[in-house]
Amino acid sequence: MDACISGWAMQHGEVVVIEDIDEDERIPHEAYRPTFVRSLVMVPVRQDDPVAAIGAYWAHRHRPAPEVVRALRRIANSAAVAMTNIALVNSLSAALEEAERAKDAVILAMASLAETRDNETANHVRRTQHYLRVLAEGARERGLFAGELDDATLDLLFKSAPLHDIGKVGIPDSILLKPGRLDEDERATMQTHAELGRIAIADAERHLGGSSSFLRLAKEIAHTHHERWDGTGYPRGLAGQDIPLSGRLMAIADVYDALVTKRVYKEAMTHDEAVAVVMGERGRQFDPRLVDVFREIAPRFGEIHARFADGQ
Known part of the structure; x- marks a missing residue:
């Protein structure tokens, strides 16, 4: 989680806005030094129990505008909702499959009663x-x-x-x-x-x-x-x-x-x-x-x- 700034954002559940990576102690400089990145914004997907992060990067020193941060928040929130919905659909599908198996078992039990x-x-x-x-x-x-x-x-x-x-x-x-x-x-x-x-x-x-x-x-x-x-x-x-x-x-x-x-x-x-x-x-x-x-x-x-x- 400490190998990149997305890990820090997920670990702390906070939005990270960095104008200059060379001046921010949260940055693992060895990881970022070979890259083009000089400024960034990183938003965790879900504030509680984050599962991912979404970011924007600049190749020069830059102060991200508030609307950029808000846009990334909206994207992260949409991603969180989508992931939650996927989890719910998967859970529902599993429940339906279990109900179908139970129905099949009941049918076989009823039929076996008649046959025996x-x-x-x-x-x-x-x-x-x-x-x-x-x-x-x-x-x-x-x-x-x-x-x-x-x-x-x-x-x-x-x-x-x-x-x-x-x-x-x-x-x-x-x-x-x-x-x-x-x-x-x-x-x-x-x-x-x-x-x-x-x-x-x-x-x-x-x-x-x-x-x-x-x-x-x-x-x-x-x-x-x-x-x-x-x-x-x-x-x-x-x-x-x-x-x-x-x-x-x-x-x-x-x-x-x-x-x-x-x-x-x-x-x-x-x-x-x-x-x-x-x-x-x-x-x-x-x-x-x-x-x-x-x-x-x-x-x-x-x-x-x-x-x-x-x-x-």
């Missing part, structure tokens, strides 16, 4: 959201749905996907935990989870005083991922492109994972067997264009299943 009631694992949630993302990315890379799959939407799809089965929290344990296949009445009750999921997320929207892109997509996925391309799905019997793209994407992700995962009432299929089943539902259960994308990127589904295998 159905004898599934938290890894099912992670797998399906990764399947959905790579399928959506694959579609976009092939020029499909480009207007619907920008970067922001891909991120929202990934984050909202874990809530696809949140409606299962409203299904009785006697049905969710049944070790065998469901009878007709039980199946009808189970199918209500899609509508229950829509209602739950719609309630969240009302409590928050409005919707958001995240909640809209989460609601779409929860409500429509059991619809079928041929119109024989549930809960509304939507067909073709009347099914939101988010639901069509999740339909493939959810079914693939169910096929390759062991259940109390069935063994797990191999990856190749599951791919064959999905391919066989092209134009029936699934959007044919998305099935074509799935066929090309199916190895990535296998990699995701291995990466987030149950028990890991």
Whole structure:
């Protein structure tokens, strides 16, 4: 701080006005002698806890006019305000990032609660959201749905996907935990989870005083991922492109994972067997264009299943 006059101004929090550096004891003469400087004004940026200094220099003996000092003060004050604002923005950004991480953790916790009631694992949630993302990315890379799959939407799809089965929290344990296949009445009750999921997320929207892109997509996925391309799905019997793209994407992700995962009432299929089943539902259960994308990127589904295998 003593190596130059700016350090002195910062250390003392004072404006320094020097008409002749050779006559001022505050000047470290060895540092300034080789330079052109003969007179100067130095103003600390912030009087309390200065972080920098702003100065003006003259090559000859000079008495700086008061308006020059005032101008430098204004510049220093503006710099101080700018630096404070930058610090506030950085602090706010960090807080927002922390809030976003907390929101993601809550979403995963809620989704995991719904899945574990159905004898599934938290890894099912992670797998399906990764399947959905790579399928959506694959579609976009092939020029499909480009207007619907920008970067922001891909991120929202990934984050909202874990809530696809949140409606299962409203299904009785006697049905969710049944070790065998469901009878007709039980199946009808189970199918209500899609509508229950829509209602739950719609309630969240009302409590928050409005919707958001995240909640809209989460609601779409929860409500429509059991619809079928041929119109024989549930809960509304939507067909073709009347099914939101988010639901069509999740339909493939959810079914693939169910096929390759062991259940109390069935063994797990191999990856190749599951791919064959999905391919066989092209134009029936699934959007044919998305099935074509799935066929090309199916190895990535296998990699995701291995990466987030149950028990890991």
